[in-house]
Amino acid sequence: MEKFDAIIIGSGQAGNPLAKRLSHEGMRVAIVESAHVGGTCINYGCTPTKTLVGLAKNVTQARAASKYGIVLKNEVPDYKLISQRKDEVVGIYRKGLEKRLSEDANITVFHGTGSFSGYKEIQVKLSDLNYRSITANLIFINTGARAHIPNIEGLQSVNFLTSQSILELDYLPKELLIIGGGYVSLEFAQLFQRLGSQVTIVEQSVRLLPKEDEDVGLEITQILEAEGVNIITGATTRRVWANSMESVSVEILSEGKSQTVSGSHLLVATGRRPNTDDLNLPETGVQVDEKGFIPVNDYLETKVAGIYALGDVKGGPAFTHVSYHDYIVLTENLFDKKTSSIRNRLIPYCVFIDPELGRIGLTEKEAGEMGLDFSVAKMKTSFIARAVEVGETSGFIKAIVDNKTRKILGVAVICPNGGELMSLLQVAMMGGLTYDRLRDTMFAHPTYAEAVNNLFHPAHIKSKSEL
């Protein structure tokens, strides 16, 4: 059995920077990765999808330019080329990471599936089907998550797609049905609709993005519908069947009525489940919750001393930046003589549709449920000079502010570069800046940032009783 100082199972968003830091501290590190280094984000998540989102926007802008004399040769783009570009960008990141890891003499990457074979012992089933046994005092589980497939009658007998397999297509789905109306669904829905597919979303909740405020979900519904996406909410999916190799149908119950929607392809985007099944965790005493996630304390420790869980596999908000921040918290505690915790972290997130939804902090609904004394500042994107100038005026900006402290409690931004504008407000929240300070700050004109001058103008602020 080969002994290392640390083993990282899963080359995810926390594991890779962690390996470099452990190496920097003079430790011998093993990374065990069953697929590609870089995990979901680089290979099947953020990188390929945001490349596709960007290319779909290019196509939309090219079409819009026809009003000004730019005549397109083809209305429908060549998806094969688009897919190739996506693979190229993924390749750049993956190869860069492979190189950085292989050049580090303290890091050994085992390409295979890791599972516990004893207390702090890992057996790696290598891709060449041989086995290796390794051990270390420190073990970090960073195995991420995969698409959750709901138990719907007939689903297993059709060729459905997941967020991973849809990225392998080198042609455009003619009609794309999507079960689920969350992050994965909305990003794929808009980009494929823009590229030329006819997209239908079937969501079980009363609206898209059900955890967000009602006005956010409804605005996004309008934006997508205006681009031609067919959206059915409050829908129970009863049954799925294939009509032929090129046609799949879904029977849904919506508003008490049964209806059938059909398409050439079906994408299942109904959430994620943790990759803990292969880990054989009982061997080492690490426990999982009822959904398979690994519970951790505020310092990312599992129930077993020296074994940590990072990223999606521990449950909670599943984003790349959360996993990366887990690495920061962990290394601050292990090496930087700080006491860092994951409790009460301010977690921003974006849905990368166009315009983007940027979100952080409390929703209006949450502030109400908590009985806070708050007001809501809300302004349409069409009030932002820059948005008018570039002709992208759908959406709104909304901030929840505390009436006593005048601090910002939460933000939802639906506008071009919404993620960036949200991040500006995030920094204000971190620094405890009051909204009137932001209202009276000079920002460059015409940036999206200057929108906060107007957002916090009394004309746009309503107290709870006025809402």
Ligand SMILES: Cc1cc2nc3c(=O)[nH]c(=O)nc-3n(C[C@H](O)[C@H](O)[C@H](O)COP(=O)(O)OP(=O)(O)OC[C@H]3O[C@@H](n4cnc5c(N)ncnc54)[C@H](O)[C@@H]3O)c2cc1C
């Ligand atoms: C389509 C899509 C788009 C997304 N877009 C965004 C976005 O824009 N922004 C954002 O912040 N987040 C996005 N996410 C979420 C983001 O990708 C994840 O939150 C992030 O990758 C989680 O990282 P992680 O560190 O938990 O592990 P992962 O990145 O999931 O990596 C885990 C790794 O562990 C490996 N592994 C699993 N089990 C084993 C085992 N037993 N042995 C060895 N290796 C194993 C896996 O192969 C994988 O490589 C997206 C997700 C999807 C699916």
Ligand SMILES: NC(=O)c1ccc[n+]([C@@H]2O[C@H](COP(=O)([O-])OP(=O)(O)OC[C@H]3O[C@@H](n4cnc5c(N)ncnc54)[C@H](O)[C@@H]3O)[C@@H](O)[C@H]2O)c1
């Ligand atoms: N931009 C980003 O940061 C980004 C992008 C993609 C994914 N992600 C991450 O990946 C996670 C998974 O994304 P996701 O969209 O798969 O999950 P999600 O949890 O965001 O959304 C799933 C949706 O499917 C619906 N649903 C579940 N079962 C259903 C059924 N049987 N019929 C109809 N609707 C059903 C749910 O009500 C929910 O609205 C996200 O929560 C997020 O953490 C992030």
